[in-house]
Amino acid sequence: MRAAWKNHLTGYAFISPFVIGFLAFILIPAGASLYLSFTSYDLFTTPRWIGLDNYKEMFFQDSKYWQSLKVTLIYVFLGVPLRLAFALLIAMLLNTASKAVGIYRTVYYLPSIIGGSVAVSIMWRNIYGDEGIINLLLNTLGLDSIRWFAEPFAALWMLISLSVWQFGSSMLIFLAGLKNIPNELYEAANVDGAGPVRRFFGITLPMLTPIILFNTILQTIGAFMTFTPAYIISKGEGGPLDGTLLYSLYLFRQGFVYFDMGYASAMAWMMLIIVSIFTAILFATSKFWVHYESKGD
Amino acid sequence: MIYPVIWLLMSSFKPSEQIFQTAGSLIPTDWIWTNYSQGWEGIGGHSFGVFIKNSLVLVVLATIGAVASSALIAFGFARLKFFGSTFWFGVMMVTLMLPHDVTLVPQYIMFSKIGWLNSIKPIVIPAYFGAPFFIFLMIQFIRTIPQELDEAATIDGCGKFRLFYRIILPLIAPALATAAIFSFYWRWEDLINPVLYLNKPSMYPVSMALKMYLDADTLSNWGAMFAMSIVSLVPVVAVFFAFQKHIVEGISTSGLK
Numbered sequence: 446m447r448a449a450w451k452n453h454l455t456g457y458a459f460i461s462p463f464v465i466g467f468l469a470f471i472l473i474p475a476g477a478s479l480y481l482s483f484t485s486y487d488l489f490t491t492p493r494w495i496g497l498d499n500y501k502e503m504f505f506q507d508s509k510y511w512q513s514l515k516v517t518l519i520y521v522f523l524g525v526p527l528r529l530a531f532a533l534l535i536a537m538l539l540n541t542a543s544k545a546v547g548i549y550r551t552v553y554y555l556p557s558i559i560g561g562s563v564a565v566s567i568m569w570r571n572i573y574g575d576e577g578i579i580n581l582l583l584n585t586l587g588l589d590s591i592r593w594f595a596e597p598f599a600a601l602w603m604l605i606s607l608s609v610w611q612f613g614s615s616m617l618i619f620l621a622g623l624k625n626i627p628n629e630l631y632e633a634a635n636v637d638g639a640g641p642v643r644r645f646f647g648i649t650l651p652m653l654t655p656i657i658l659f660n661t662i663l664q665t666i667g668a669f670m671t672f673t674p675a676y677i678i679s680k681g682e683g684g685p686l687d688g689t690l691l692y693s694l695y696l697f698r699q700g701f702v703y704f705d706m707g708y709a710s711a712m713a714w715m716m717l718i719i720v721s722i723f724t725a726i727l728f729a730t731s732k733f734w735v736h737y738e739s740k741g742d
Numbered sequence: 743m744i745y746p747v748i749w750l751l752m753s754s755f756k757p758s759e760q761i762f763q764t765a766g767s768l769i770p771t772d773w774i775w776t777n778y779s780q781g782w783e784g785i786g787g788h789s790f791g792v793f794i795k796n797s798l799v800l801v802v803l804a805t806i807g808a809v810a811s812s813a814l815i816a817f818g819f820a821r822l823k824f825f826g827s828t829f830w831f832g833v834m835m836v837t838l839m840l841p842h843d844v845t846l847v848p849q850y851i852m853f854s855k856i857g858w859l860n861s862i863k864p865i866v867i868p869a870y871f872g873a874p875f876f877i878f879l880m881i882q883f884i885r886t887i888p889q890e891l892d893e894a895a896t897i898d899g900c901g902k903f904r905l906f907y908r909i910i911l912p913l914i915a916p917a918l919a920t921a922a923i924f925s926f927y928w929r930w931e932d933l934i935n936p937v938l939y940l941n942k943p944s945m946y947p948v949s950m951a952l953k954m955y956l957d958a959d960t961l962s963n964w965g966a967m968f969a970m971s972i973v974s975l976v977p978v979v980a981v982f983f984a985f986q987k988h989i990v991e992g993i994s995t996s997g998l999k
Contacts, residue, residue: 455902456824462811466871474848552744558982561931563952564971568750670841673933693843700847713844720841
């Protein structure tokens with residue numbers, strides 16, 4: 446009896462940092478934010494209970510909210526699939542040329558490891574500048590320059606292209622997955638005379654589906670929370686015409702520029718709900734498209 | 743693929759006024775180093791070295807905390823049987839997927855009430871309570887270690903903590919390295935936490951310093967900004983080259999399936 450008690454206590458001793466951290470930095474703050482979302486609060490005076498007013502304002506009055514939700518959804522639905530397709534393509538290239546020269550690999554890894562830094566956002570801002578290389582390239586092709594910082598959709602495209610360029614972490618995970626596919630499968634397919642296209646759709650893609658699911662979930666959540674590039678590229682404003690006002694940036698502005706903590710909390714909870722719905726849909730549909738190998742064969 | 747980076751690198755050696763005039767030609771006509779010396783002088787009265795030092799302090803303290811605490815927690819989940827372990831494991835997996843934004847506002851309020859604003863405490867201290875992604879990575883890794891090892895050690899009279907410290911910890915070194923590398927990257931690049939919690943230029947990390955260049959500069963000193971952007975990327979690239987084997991190994995052995 447005493448030994449059993451001791452075991453439980455030892456277990457909790459080891460995980461206690463997580464339990465304490467979860468309560469102090471996640472659960473209590475999350476609860477507080479739920480409460481604050483029903484209040485008007487500016488950090489300096491006491492929170493004033495206003496019921497559902499924040500949510501009402503969000504849904505029915507705040508056109509900026511809908512704008513930020515719209516650009517975020519475009520960003521997620523264009524950016525994530527493009528990035529994953531790109532990541533898979535590069536991972537397959539690297540996998541076939543597995544013993545290729547180091548420099549070749551490094552060229553592909555590099556964007557992934559530096560992708561999130563402020564320096565890269567600054568760089569992106571400049572290659573899309575009015576006299577940047579993208580416009581120069583368009584001019585050489587006989588096309589007109591695009592004023593990337595004046596057109597809302599052009600500016601959003603700038604962010605999407607940056608997110609595609611940061612394909613690296615998903616590529617690494619794909620690469621690990623590709624290495625786990627047994628070679629015998631491909632050999633058998635070769636014997637049966639399957640071409641590269643059939644090998645891809647018949648073996649590679651089905652075998653990778655668990656990893657595709659994992660990557661899609663992680664990347665979708667990550668994309669919803671994108672902050673740094675939008676903040677740097679639009680200099681914190683979300684312009685032009687709110688074209689790059691991603692959800693996180695708008696939340697940040699509501700909370701820490703206008704000090705409307707109640708509204709920002711309501712936005713955070715809406716985001717949690719939206720992300721949960723997406724994750725739930727992905728998991729629910731996964732049984733139709735994710736292929737799990739049965740154990741023990 | 744890598745062209746933008748090379749463009750940035752080459753531009754950092756061009757005189758500011760030439761960067762955009764000669765944006766099409768990659769190689770500078772005259773190579774100059776003054777961008778680097780000017781950039782290094784810094785901004786707001788602080789040399790760029792100060793910002794690098796600030797970043798390193800943040801990164802090192804947070805990484806030690808995150809890796810050490812995560813290893814402890816991962817061992818608890820992977821090897822110990824106790825009441826409620828499945829429940830807490832589930833909680834951890836949910837936390838892994840929780841958007842950071844949800845706790846952003848209340849954490850800020852909490853840290854401001856206890857007077858932690860304008861210090862590195864709000865950024866460093868939470869790291870000492872485990873990072874779900876690292877915990878998960880390490881649990882997966884520990885599970886590949888044969889249980890017989892634990893049993894043998896226990897029979898020899900080895901307590902749980904010694905088992906963790908003497909036997910498991912050395913064996914999961916690759917996973918620890920992977921976690922440390924990721925932690926380094928994320929902390930080095932982090933912008934939102936410094937924006938929220940560090941309001942004095944003397945405390946700015948590199949990411950904030952670059953942002954300050956961007957805010958301050960009206961077309962004048964592109965060269966210095968580009969040069970310091972390159973400087974800010976050097977540690978990231980260096981760590982990658984030094985540890986690239988661990989990065990790929992750590993991910994593939996974690997058995998993401």
